[in-house]
Amino acid sequence: MEQDNNRSDDRELKAVLGHSPAPELPAGAMDRLMARIAAEPQGSNVVPFVPRPSAPRPFWRLVAAVPLAASLALGIWLGASGKMDFMMPSTVTGGVVLNDDAPVDDLGGVGDAYAEEGTT
């Protein structure tokens, strides 16, 4: 039903639009277009890839890398050997981190509860 209505609307609209004549290209329009094209350069479709020119890397940049690498290696060795632990805060190096004061049967408070009830 709706489709029939649409078809009928469509037919009516086509009939009404039929009153509007199709405009013709103005005289000489094609010649004007071609004259414009003749004067218009055609752009290249391909963008050539040209690497950005860069200066050769200076030697001192390599020299600077040596002390940086040495500093990194020293830091790793000192950290691993523990020779600099006295300079660290205790939260990083102390017993909490090492977990050396925790009793072997530490049950996180559950054991205390059992102890109070005398069940342990």
Added chain:
Amino acid sequence: MTRDAAAFRQMTDAGLLKATAAGSHAAFAEIASRHYQSVYRLVWRMTNGAADAEDMAQEAFVRLWRNPAQVREAGALRGWLMRVAANAVIDRSRKPRSAALDDAPEVEDPQARPDAPLDRAQAARLVDARIADLPERQRLALSLVYFEGLTNIEAAAVLEVSVDALESLLARARRGLKDSLSGEWRELLGGLAETGQ
């Protein structure tokens, strides 16, 4: 040159695009001869016959000439040209223009003399004016489908919308046109029946 032109007439749009990309003016002329008329008609309808309709239609072809590789799908060349031209029209309509009022053709109000029947020229002017009153995208959808004979799928591609969205635009355009021509609708239909169109 003439032999070229004859050879180009046999080519598909894809072949012509390739030749145009290689700088062939004759191939481009063949593309223009195939599609300029319909692109011009679309612009004319969109602008209600503005004086610069030719310039806007021309612009689409100049863009094609500058870079034919922009057309990804050679089979959709006409749609591509129409999209570029329609965008040029939309851009133009968004620019403030002092002469906008001068562009609009004067349409005699048929309500002013209700008994007089519309003659052919009046009917044409009235229908054109009411089409011009439609919102831009509805006008474009209507022109593509009803005047240029594009399928809904092709027209949706030109408008860069889904087919459902296009159908919605068409339905609103139909309603809008019917409302704005409500007083003359029957007469416009009857006139056609009488002239056998």
